[in-house]
Amino acid sequence: MDKQFVFSKKMMMVILLFIIVGVLLTITGLFVSHVEANRLWANILLNGFLIVGLSLGAAFFVAVHIIAESGWQTSIQRIPEAMGSKIWLGAIMIIPILFGAHHLYHWSHTEHLDHVLQLKQPYLNLSFFAARMLIYLGGWTFLFYKIRQVSLMSDQNPDIALFNRLRLFSGIFIVFFAITSSTSAWDWLMSIDAHWFSTLYGWYTFIGMFVNAIAVIIIFLVILQKLGYMSHVNDEHLHDLGKYLFGFSIFWAYLWISQYLLIWYSNIPEETAYYVDRVQGFETLFYVNVVVCFVAPFFALMSRGTKRKANWLFYTAIVVFIGHWVDLYLAIMPGAVGDELSAIGLFEIGLSLIYVTVFAFFVFKALAKANLVPQNHPFFKESFDYENIK
Secondary structure, eight states, X not given: OOOBOOOOHHHHHHHHHHHHHHHHHHHHHHHHSOOOHHXXXXXXXXXXXXXXXXXXXXXXXXXXXXXXXXXXXXXXXXXXXXXXXXXXXXXXXXXXXXXXXXXXXXXXXXXXXXXXXXXXXXXXXXXXXXXXXXXXXXXXHHHHHHHHHHHHXXXXXXXXXXXXXXXXXXXXXXXXXXXXXXXXXXXXXXXXXXXXXXXXXXXXXXXXXXXXXXXXXXXXHHHHHHTTOOTTOOHHHHHHHHHHHHHHHHHHHHHHHHHHHHHHHHOOHHHHHHHHHHHHHSHXXXXXXXXXXXXXXXXXXXXXXXXXXXXXXXXXXXXXXXXXXXXHHHHHHHHHXXXXXXXXXXXXXXXXXXXXXXXXXXXXXXXXXXXXXXTTOTTTGGGGSOOOOO
């Protein structure tokens, strides 16, 4: 059983090549189309939130399984652990939006606020916005750092007290995350359209980042297997990850249509404006989003057999990842930039490629710093002594 991942120079060169391609696409996009300040800051928000979401989704995956005393996931636990340990990287990527807040958030222009936004000003103001951001990012980073720290300590010490400490920190993380995952979505995304609100938005954003994190966990797992690692992971583990990707893609679609229908049948102008902007200004992407995030994984993973095929899961996960990138694009661009940017350009593709590749680089570095299996975990043996019935 392989226990230590070696981050080879060849892999580093491949990652560097992707970064160079991203830089070239970004520069080409700057020359091909005029990138205004609003579009620049909107892309920084999109990619910063994407990386934060991937890290948080993976951190939640680890914490919720520790609390539930799940056995099957211990064989792959180090992958979401490595991803979750990069919340700090996401923080570095998203904090710069504080300098571009005037280009993203209408409520930050205090001299031009209407009555509705004046009433929201005690909450929607830059000082409080920045303070909340630091609390979110600092709390998430610290709590998952403790989870990761104790997990690595258990590799050297079989004391069951360490697992109990893991459960304690995981419980605190879940409680903190349950509140802040919604409030951060309100702050960073929903407040772009400051007159609009949705009571389902926090849930919708959370499930999007969680499904996306599962997709990326699958991608990292299959890459590691193709490199000759993670040989202990079998079809049963792949099946469980496939069920997660399948089931939570359906849950994402449920929340998507629920939010849409609640606003559609109420027909209140302040609420319907959100969907009018997206259906009319971004019509193609609006429907592509549903197809890629729901229809594709639904049919691709409906069969039991497809959930147990590594290559099939890998390509389905890539499709889902692209779909949730588009979902974030639709959440940000219509309100921050407007319908003059109704298509994805080279600038968007290039910048996202840079962010995602940098994230992958640091995740691989984290994987190389620890055993690929959690030593002395009380449920590690159990992860091989079960069978998926369905």
